[in-house]
Amino acid sequence: MQSLIFFIIALSLLVVIHEFGHYWVARKCGVKVLRFSVGFGQKLWSKQLKNGTEFVIAALPLGGYVKMLDEREAPVAEAELDQAFNRQPLRNRVAIVSAGPIANLLFAVFAYWVIMVIGVPGLKPIIDDVTADSPAAMAQLMPGEEIIAVNGKATPTVNSLFQQWLKFAQSGETVTLTTRSTDIETTKQLTLPKLGLDDAGSLFSKIGIKTVQPDMPPILGEIVADSPAERAGLQTGDELISANGKQLSSWQAWVALIQSSADEEMSIEILRDGQVQQLDITPAADENNVGRIGAAVNTEGYEIPAELRSELRYGPLAAIPQAFSQTWQFSVTTLSGLWGMLVGTVSSDNLGGPIAIAQFAGDSAQQGFIAFISFLAMISISLGILNLLPVPVLDGGHLLMYFFEWVRGKPLPESVQIQGQKIGLFLILLLMVFAFTNDIARLIG
Incomplete structure (x- = not known):
């Protein structure tokens, strides 16, 4: 039940942010928004805003939608034709449609900024053991050394080291490590093994190191x-x-x-x-x-021993580029994963549906505020990226239609658009069924 509650909170928040992006830009472009609904189905509460938009809270709290004035959906009064979405110039329609995914990506930047300003606790990346004949051994890494930077970027925690190595391991690059042992700093060159996203969990073992872990009682x-x-x-x-x-x-x-x-x-x-x-x-x-x-x-x-505790934290200004960098990095990873599934280099078993998301939501909420907002940032990025895919029904599909309109100088025939919508809906339903099947397979083990 707890996982379901946090799943509803997470999904509703992120979809409302997405729809608010559409709403805000539509209003800036002079389009009349008839309704902004939080949730679907039966109205629980509504209020007419001064700008003419009906704000609604509905019974089914799984997202929401924005309904704009549009001649394709209902007749529009002569006096309001200039406020209809379909009458807007191409640049306005592109901006309105793009605004939803962009809002999700900007929320992720904000979430990562909050995380980095608050600080993320973790363990110091101190080497405990080095595997013989491994990339770490070739780089002459030694037990007892603390890896304090990768290519000049500080790595105060094991997780920050993992993130840096993962970024460069996807192309098998050679990185410069700054290590510290008994207050003496040394630089070393490490050639990372080229790993796919499926191998991320074994990154440290493929490199050939184990980091020092606190001795915890086996309870x-x-x-x-x-x-x-x-x-x-x-x-x-x-x-x-x-x-x-x-x-x-x-x-x-x-x-x-x-x-x-x-x-x-x-x-x-x-x-x-x-x-x-x-x-x-x-x-x-x-x-x-x-x-x-x-x-x-x-x-x-x-309580983790003080000598092993560390924290990844930035000041309010320094956290801004870091938040953008984190959002960009996860966006690239998401796209790489999607492409890998498409061409078969990444297992489609990694695809999760609503059950998996609900479990992650509940688990992250139990781990505290930082874990939950990090989960929100990742799902928000995924939502933004997925909506930008050139699939009819999604925002990216509308943008693809607008591209063809720009090339042709006029919209695609309505029959083509309708067929595209049907194909897009079929693909989305197919993806949902596949993700749900994966969820069930995980549950039954």
Whole structure:
């Protein structure tokens, strides 16, 4: 239920922002907006604004819409013809249609600006281990070194380092690292392995490093439904003691064991309500043959040691270009992912539908304000990018029609536009069905 609530909040907010972009530019262009509706269906509340727009809150809170004066939809009085959308010059129509996706992208910039001004806590990127004969070993990276910058850009946290490496790994570039060890700074050249978006999760292992992680007690937090952990009988609050007779005292030690034990049955001991119990569990292999059991560590009451804590933060002015850069980077990644799915280089299993988005919304909200607003920024970018695709029905499809109108000097025949709308609607429905199927497949495991 919580995930559903946050999904409705997220979707409604982002679609209203999108529609407000259309509304604001339409009003600036002199187009009369008949209705601005938050939600669909039965009216719950409405108010007539001074500019003639009816503002509505409707019963189904899944987005909204803007209805403009348009002769193609209903007769227009002679005195209001100059306010009709269809009577506007091409540049005005392009601006009005473009405004929705642009509003989503600008909201993402604002969201990232807020995040960077508040600051994102994280772990310092201190190297714990280097794999032999790996790119990291070739770059002479050493355990104990902290990677403080990539190509001169500060990387105060593990996540900021990951983001920088991911950006350059997509083309397999060589980057300049600034490292620090015992207050001595050194520069090193690292040639990143060329990775696709599907390989992002294994970026650090492909480079050949592990970063220092705090020793957390092996107490279970969230258990994923129908996971190996749930099927084995593990519960939230269980403390893991030993596996196959060997005692493991930290969460990290358990993670390493489970990841290396895909499809291997283990006999484990746990402490529950003061009683030691024995269970059997078999970690499931993921697409990289890494073992997973579907359980998270309980972080409640745990505090990361001060020597490992860091924060990515910028001043209000310095955060502006960083916010634009983050928005641009995620937009490029989104487009690369879509193109990869189209040509088959990225798995279409990555496509998520409403169930996946609802789960992400709920999870991010539980993690706090920063995680939730970051989720909003990413979904807002995705919404903006998707709406710019040249598919009839979407904003990008209308812009494509306007391009042909500009080339021809007159609009495309109405019959062509209608057929385009039908094709576009079919493609959107097909995409929705495919995404929903992926959601169901994830749920049933």
